[in-house]
Amino acid sequence: MSAMRDDPSDLLHQHGLQVTPQRLAVLRVVAASPHVTADAVSERARAELGAISRQAVYNALAVLVEKGLLRRIQPSGSSALYEDRVDDNHHHLICRGCGQVEDVDCAVGETPCLTAADGLGYEIDEAEVIYWGHCPACLGGSGSPAPASEHAHDHRKKHDG
Numbered sequence: 660m661s662a663m664r665d666d667p668s669d670l671l672h673q674h675g676l677q678v679t680p681q682r683l684a685v686l687r688v689v690a691a692s693p694h695v696t697a698d699a700v701s702e703r704a705r706a707e708l709g710a711i712s713r714q715a716v717y718n719a720l721a722v723l724v725e726k727g728l729l730r731r732i733q734p735s736g737s738s739a740l741y742e743d744r745v746d747d748n749h750h751h752l753i754c755r756g757c758g759q760v761e762d763v764d765c766a767v768g769e770t771p772c773l774t775a776a777d778g779l780g781y782e783i784d785e786a787e788v789i790y791w792g793h794c795p796a797c798l799g800g801s802g803s804p805a806p807a808s809e810h811a812h813d814h815r816k817k818h819d820g
Contacts, residue, residue, distance in 0.1 A: 667682075667683050667686045667687065668683065670686070670728060671683075671686075671728075674726040674727070674728060675726075676722065676726060679719075680708055681704070681708070681711055681715045681716070681719050682719045682722070682723065684703075684704040684707050684708050684711065685700055685704055685716060685719040685720060685723060685729075686723065686728065686729075686743070687707070688700045688703040688704050688707070689729055689741050689742065689743050690743050691703075693741075693742040693743065693744065693760075693762070694732075694740045694741075694742055694751075694760035695740065695741055695742075696738045696739065696740060696741075697713075697716060697717055697720055697738070697739060697741070698713075698738070700716055700720065700741065701713050701716040701717075704716055720741060724741070727745055728743070728745065729741050729742065729743055729745065730742050730743070730744065730745045732751060732787070732789075734751070734753055734760075734789050735789075737753075737758075740760060742762075744762060747764075747765075748765055748785055748786065749762050749763060749764050749765060750762075750763045750764075750765065750787065750788040750789065750790065751763060751788075751789050751790070752789075752790040752791075752792065753789060753790070753791055753792075754792065754793055754794035754797055755791055755792065755793055755797075756793050756794065756797030757794060757796065757797050759794050759796075761794075763788075763790060773786035773788065
């Protein structure tokens with residue numbers, strides 16, 4: 660469930676945060692483009708506000724993640740990605756060709772929806788799974804990955820920045 664279903668100002672207040680134009684812009688950018696990098700958030704927030712430092716964006720992202728309004732994921736070999744679907748323990752599917760990221764609901768059950776063979780005494784409250792493969796567009800209908808192309812660049816740009 661998206662954190663932005665409510666008024667972003669109310670969300671910030673509910674979580675004990677001061678409402679600032681920077682935080683509101685960051686929330687709006689992430690809500691509009693789930694699985695976005697901090698650099699893309701910075702670029703889009705700057706376009707919305709006219710001026711915002713990269714550090715202000717990083718600070719806002721850190722606070723919003725800490726307060727549970729945003730989720731940070733970091734797939735292997737990728738920059739951190741941010742999303743506002745925070746009310747569940749979903750997983751992600753990432754295309755090896757173009758980098759497209761999709762949400763995938765848990766296969767079974769509730770949080771953490773996967774059980775460790777041996778929890779080693781930990782109280783486990785979350786499981787993170789990333790599925791890797793090739794999206795239908797990169798497969799090009801052939802059933803096997805298409806060679807790197809402009810499609811991969813355009814698709815990555817569409818989903819990241």
